[in-house]
Amino acid sequence: MIKDLRQRAKKILSVLEKEYPYAHCELDFSNPLQLAVAAILSAQCTDKRVNMVTPALFKKYRTASDWADTPQEVLENEIRSTGFYRNKARSIRALCSELDERFNGEVPDDFDELVKLPGIGRKTANVLMVTVFNKPGIVVDTHVTRVSRRLALTKHSDPVKIEFAIQELYPEKKWGRVSHVMVFHGRYCCTARKPECNRCPVRRWCPSADKF
DNA sequence: CTCCCGATAT
C-alpha cells in the first residue's frame, strides 16, 4: 500500500520535473529580506500583483530598520493593492523590528528561528529555506494542497499534515524541487476552477482526472 | 474556528 503510493509519487515527480524544468519561485527579490517581505505580501494574492508593488518598495526600503521605522499608515498605502494590507503592514514592520533587534537586521537561515518571527508561518519559512538558503523544505500553499489532494498523494486537508506526508514520500534532497514543480503544476495546469486534465502530464496517475 | 481584503478570472 505505502510502497505503491511511493512508487506512484516517484513517477509523478519524475514527469513533473520534465514538464517544469524551469520551475522556480516567481516572486521577484534580490536578497533574503526582500523575499521575506514579498512572501508576506503574497498571502491570498497573486505573485504577479506582488511583483507590481515590490520594485518601488525595494528601492525605498533597503534595510530592516528602513521597514521598521516607516509609519504604519504609509506602508499600508504602499501595499494596499495586495489585500490584507493592515495585517501585512503590521507583520512586515514587526518582522523587521525583530530582525533588527535580534539578528542584526539579517534573516536567519534556520527554520525553527524563522517560524518564531512575527508574520512568518511554516509556508513562508519553507519558501525562504528552499529559495534563498538552499535547504530542504516542503512548501504547502493553496496550490500544493490542491494538487497533492487531487493526485491522492495525501488525504489530509491540514497543511501541516500535508507537509509531513509529502516529506515521507520523497528524499530530503528532492523537497525543494517537489515544492516548485507542484506549485507550477497547480498554477498552470491543475488550476482550482477549470483544471486542464486533457493536457495534464500526470493524468495517468490521477484518480481525480476529468472529474470536474 | 474567524478575521483580514484588493484584484482578477469565470
Next chain:
DNA sequence: ATATCAGGAG
C-alpha cells in the same frame, strides 16, 4: 455575482 490568489494571528 462568486471563487480564488505561493497565509498568519488570535
